[in-house]
Amino acid sequence: xxxxxxxxxxxxxxxxxxxxxxxxxxxxxxxxxxxxxxxxxxxxxxxxxxxxxxxxxxxxxxxxxxxxxxxxxxxxxxxxxxxxxxxxxxxxxxxxxxxxxxxxxxxxxxxxxxxxxxxxxxxxxxxxxxxxxxxxxxxxxxxxxxxxxxxxxxxxxxxxxxxxxxxxxxxxxxxxxxxxxxxxxxxx
Numbered sequence: 001x002x003x004x005x006x007x008x009x010x011x012x013x014x015x016x017x018x019x020x021x022x023x024x025x026x027x028x029x030x031x032x033x034x035x036x037x038x039x040x041x042x043x044x045x046x047x048x049x050x051x052x053x054x055x056x057x058x059x060x061x062x063x064x065x066x067x068x069x070x071x072x073x074x075x076x077x078x079x080x081x082x083x084x085x086x087x088x089x090x091x092x093x094x095x096x097x098x099x100x101x102x103x104x105x106x107x108x109x110x111x112x113x114x115x116x117x118x119x120x121x122x123x124x125x126x127x128x129x130x131x132x133x134x135x136x137x138x139x140x141x142x143x144x145x146x147x148x149x150x151x152x153x154x155x156x157x158x159x160x161x162x163x164x165x166x167x168x169x170x171x172x173x174x175x176x177x178x179x180x181x182x183x184x185x186x187x188x
Contacts, residue, residue: 010043011162030147044131046107061165064111064183163182
C-alpha cells in the first residue's frame with residue numbers, strides 16, 4: 001500500500017466556517033492569484049506529519065490516542081486576519097486564533113515529541129494556531145491587501161470538543177480530509 005499524507009487537527013464548527021467563507025466571498029472579485037481554502041476543509045493544525053508509511057499507521061494511531069487522552073475540552077476565539085510571512089509579500093492568508101489555553105501548546109509539544117521519536121521530522125516551526133484561508137500563487141492585485149485588512153471578523157468564541165488525525169487525499173485535483181482516528185475531549 002502507498003504512504004498516506006497525514007496531520008492532526010482541530011475541526012471547526014459550521015458557524016466559524018461560514019463566517020470565514022463570507023470573507024472569501026467579499027474578496028473574491030479582487031483575488032486574482034489567490035487560491036482559497038474550501039471552507040469545509042478549514043481546521044487548526046496541531047501537528048503536520050506529511051508522508052506517513054502504511055506500516056506505521058497502527059502505531060501512530062495508538063500514539064495519537066495516548067497523547068490526546070485526558071485532554072479537556074476548551075474554547076478558542078477567532079479575531080483578526082493576518083498573513084505569513086508577517087512582512088513583505090504574503091504566501092498564506094489566515095484568521096487568527098485567541099484565548100489559547102496553555103494546555104493546547106503543551107499538547108502540540110507532546111505530539112511533536114511523540115512523533116519525532118517515531119522518526120518524523122520536526123519542522124522547527126513553533127506552533128502558531130491559525131486557520132488558513134488562502135495560499136498566494138502569484139503577485140496580488142495592488143489593492144487586495146488593503147481590502148483584506150479592512151475586513152473585521154466577528155470575535156466568535158467556539159468550543160473545541162474533539163481532535164482528529166486526518167489523511168489528506170487528493171483525488172483528481174479534489175482535496176478531502178478523511179479521519180483516521182478521532183478523540184472526543186473530556187468535558188469540563
